[in-house]
Amino acid sequence: MSGVYLTRHGGPEALEWRQDIPVPPPGPGQVLVRVLAAGVNNTDINTRIGWYAAEMTGATEETDQEVEAGGWGGALRFPLIQGGDLCGEVVALGEGVDGPDPGARMICPINQPRPTEENPVGFEAIGSEYDGAFAQYCVVPAADLYDVSDAPLTDVELAAIPCAFGTAAGLLDRAGVGEGSEVLITGASGGVGLAAVQLAAAMGARVTGVSSPAKAEAVLAAGAGAAIGRDDALPQDRFSHVIDLVAGDAFAALIDALKPGGHYATAGAIAGPIVTADLRRIYLRDITIHGCTFQSREVFARLVAQVNAGQVRPLISKTYPLAQIAEAQADFQTKRYPGKLVLLPWEEDR
Numbered sequence: 001m002s003g004v005y006l007t008r009h010g011g012p013e014a015l016e017w018r019q020d021i022p023v024p025p026p027g028p029g030q031v032l033v034r035v036l037a038a039g040v041n042n043t044d045i046n047t048r049i050g051w052y053a054a055e056m057t058g059a060t061e062e063t064d065q066e067v068e069a070g071g072w073g074g075a076l077r078f079p080l081i082q083g084g085d086l087c088g089e090v091v092a093l094g095e096g097v098d099g100p101d102p103g104a105r106m107i108c109p110i111n112q113p114r115p116t117e118e119n120p121v122g123f124e125a126i127g128s129e130y131d132g133a134f135a136q137y138c139v140v141p142a143a144d145l146y147d148v149s150d151a152p153l154t155d156v157e158l159a160a161i162p163c164a165f166g167t168a169a170g171l172l173d174r175a176g177v178g179e180g181s182e183v184l185i186t187g188a189s190g191g192v193g194l195a196a197v198q199l200a201a202a203m204g205a206r207v208t209g210v211s212s213p214a215k216a217e218a219v220l221a222a223g224a225g226a227a228i229g230r231d232d233a234l235p236q237d238r239f240s241h242v243i244d245l246v247a248g249d250a251f252a253a254l255i256d257a258l259k260p261g262g263h264y265a266t267a268g269a270i271a272g273p274i275v276t277a278d279l280r281r282i283y284l285r286d287i288t289i290h291g292c293t294f295q296s297r298e299v300f301a302r303l304v305a306q307v308n309a310g311q312v313r314p315l316i317s318k319t320y321p322l323a324q325i326a327e328a329q330a331d332f333q334t335k336r337y338p339g340k341l342v343l344l345p346w347e348e349d350r
Contacts (some may be wrong), residue, residue, distance in 0.1 A: 001019075001021050001023050001135055001136040002017070002018065002019045002021070002135065002136050002322065002323070002345065003017075003018060003021045003081055003135025003136060003322070003345070004016065004017055004018070004081065004134040004135065004322060004323075004325050005018055005021070005078075005079035005080070005081060006047075006076075006078065006079060006081070006082050007078055007079050008078055009049060009050035009066070009067055009070045009076075010048070010049065011048075011049070012326035012329065012330070014048060015048070015325055015326055016079070017322075017323050017325075021081075021135060023137050024131065024137065024138065024139045025092075025094075025139075026092055026093060026094035026097075026139050027095070027139070028094050028095040028096050029094060029095075029096055029097060029141060029142055029143070030139045030140065030142060031090055031092070031093055031094065031097060031100070031106075031139065031140055031141075031142045031145060032091045032092040032093075032094075032138075033086070033088035033089065033090060033091060033106060033138055033139070033140055033145075034088055034089045034090075034091050034136065034137055035083075035086060035087075035088050035133045035135060035136055035138055035345045036087045036088055036089055036105070036155040036159070036345075036346075037087045037155045037156045037158070037159035037319075037342050037343065037345075038083045038085055038086060038087075038132075038133035038134055038159055038322070038343045038344075038345065039085025039159045039160045039162070039163060039164070039191070039340055039341070039342050039343070040085075040325075040329060040332045040340070040341040040343060041084055041085055041110075041163045041164075041191065042060060042268065042332075043072075043084055043110070043125075043127075043163065044082045044083065044084060044127060044134075045060065045329055045332070045333065046060055047070065047071055047072065047082060047127070047128055048082070048329075049070070050065075050066075050069075050070020050071075051070060052070050052072055053067040053068075053069055053070040055067060056070070056273075057272070057273065057274050058272055059248065059270060059271050059272045060269070060270045071128050071129075072111070072123070072125050072128050072129075073123065073128070073129060076128065080127075080131065081131035081132055081133075081134050082127040082128070082132050082134050083126070083127040083133030083134035083135070083138070083343075084110040084111075084126050084127040084132055084133070084162070085133060085159050085160065085161075085163045085164075085342075086106075086107060086108055086126065086132065086133040086140070086159065086162060087105065087106075087148075087155045087156075087158035087159035087161075088105070088106055088107075088133070088138070088140075089103060089105055089106070090102050090103060090104045090106060090145075091137065094139075094142070097142045099142075100142075100145065100147055104147050104149050105147070105149045105151075105155070105158070106140075106146060106147060106148065107145075107146055107148050107159075107161055107162050107304070107307075108126065108140055108145050108146065108162060109144060109162055109166050109295065110125055110126060110162050110163045110166060110167075111123050111124065111125035111128075111293065111294060112124060112125075112141075112144055112294070113294055123294070126138075126140065126144075133159075133345075134322060134325065134345075135322075135345060136345045136346060146300065146304045147304075148304060148307055148308060150308055151307050151308045151310070153307065153310070153313065156316055156319055156342045156344075157313060157314055157316060158307070159342050160191065160314035160339070160340035160342060161303075161307055161312075161314060163191065163192070164190075164191035164192045164194070164195040164314060164340060165195040165199065165307075165312060165314065166295050166299075166300055166303060167192045167195070167267050167292070167295070168193075168195035168196035168198075168243075169195075169199055169295055169299050169300070169302070169303045170292050170293075170294065170295030170296075170299055171192075171196060171243050171265045171266075171267050171290075171292050172196060172199055172200055172243070172265075173295065173299045174265055174290045174292050175241050175243065175263040175264075175290055176241070177200055177203060177205050177241050177243075178203055178204070179203055179204030179205065180205070180206070181200070181203075181205040181206070181241050182205070182206050182238065182239045182241070182259075183200050183205045183206065183207050183208070183239060183240070183241045183242075183243060184208050184210065184234070184238075184239040184241070184242045184243070184254070184257055185200070185207060185208070185209050185210065185224075185242075185243045185245075186210045186242070186243070186244045186245055186246040186254070187210070187211070187244075187245035187246045187268065187270065188209025188211045188219045188222075188227070189209070189211035189212065189215035189216075189218050189219050189335075189338040190245065190335070190338070190339075191314070191339060192245055192267065193209065193211070193219075194219065194222045194314070194315055194338065194339055195314065196243050197209050197219060197222040197223050197224050198222045198223050199312065200223070200243075201222070201223025201224065201225075202223070202306075202312075205241075206225055207223060207224040207226075208224060208225065208226045208228060208239070209222075209224040209226075210227075210228045210229075210230060210246075211227060211228075211229075211230065211338075212229065212230055212335070213227075213229050215338045216229075218315060218338035218339065219338075222315070233253075234250075234253050234254065234256070234257040235257060236256045236257060237256075237258070237259050237260070238257055238259065239258055239262060240258070240259055240261075240262050240263070241258075241263045241264075241265070242254050242255075242257060242258055242262070242263070242264045242265070243266075244265070244266045244268070245266070245267060245268035245269075245270065246268065246269070246270055246271045247266060247268070247269035247270070247271055247273060247275050248269065248271025248272035248275065249271065249275075251275035251276065251277055252276060252277040252278065255277050255278075255281050255282060255287060256281060258285070258287055260285040260287075261285070261286045261287075262285075262288075263287070263288045263289075263290065264287060264288070264289050264290065265289075265290040265291075265292055266289075266290070266291060267291075267292045267293065314339060314340055315339030315340065316339060316340050316341075316342060317337035317339050317340065317341060318331065318337060318341050319341070319342045319343070320342075320343055320344065321343070321344055321345075321347040322343045322344060322345040322347075324343075325343060328341050328343055
């Protein structure tokens with residue numbers, strides 16, 4: 001099959017397009033899936049450059065710094081097929097798997113907790129701990145697959161759901177966002193940001209999105225009641241919840257933007273993971289901080305129900321054949337496009 005190997009941590013030159021990769025057989029409890037489309041995400045780029053290593057302290061951009069253990073959970077196995085956003089079609093079932101039926105269209109969460117005695121907080125992420133969607137086929141644990149055969153979305157749109165909407169749903173759930181919440185969302189024009197805007201607005205929350213002025217229209221169209229420019233001053237003591245995907249130098253201002261008793265939830269730090277703030281502004285005002293990596297199966301199942309009911313729809317800005325992954329990731333890093341970029345493993349050119 002055709003696919004893309006990540007051969008080491010590094011720049012786009014670490015990605016190798018191959019047309020001789022063996023199709024993986026499904027093992028016990030696994031399903032072989034034909035990849036219909038695969039989303040482009042920060043996490044794939046972060047993993048490629050090794051940004052999750054402790055010694056990486058800057059923003060999520062290309063770096064020449066060499067790391068040995070730059071994956072989510074430390075050291076990775078190379079070559080690795082990345083790709084955390086999967087829309088796929090069931091091809092074959094491994095031993096002990098009763099369903100789904102071949103031909104069913106499926107998505108899966110980007111990561112799942114899988115603790116062991118050696119690593120009680122361990123997890124497995126598709127495209128990180130095991131091969132993912134940047135190939136024509138991949139093998140996925142059957143328990144992680146959710147049927148979206150009847151969803152009124154295209155394969156490309158479904159490939160934009162797992163990471164962006166799954167992460168957003170987890171953030172909103174952990175932070176306790178609900179009807180009447182006053183929510184500030186940073187990075188609101190990106191995939192996760194727009195998903196958080198859409199989901200929070202559907203809950204009845206009042207949403208303010210932070211984005212570049214050029215992409216404010218997309219944020220408002222997703223359901224935000226207001227948009228604030230990235231360089232604009234934030235109001236103090238205004239919001240019950242902050243959903244932050246940016247971090248960096250804005251962290252202290254985001255804490256100050258919360259009302260006493262407010263909740264700050266984060267699942268990203270594209271502006272930089274090392275932050276400073278006045279701790280008195282946190283503990284004296286009873287601010288709760290949530291670090292969010294996983295969403296529970298219940299949260300993801302509720303999201304899938306919304307997908308199948310046609311209640312959510314991602315914004316897709318552009319698609320690319322998988323062989324053009326370096327171009328797609330470069331475009332993604334410019335932040336020029338709102339919403340999602342998606343790769344197509346079965347298209348040689350487009």
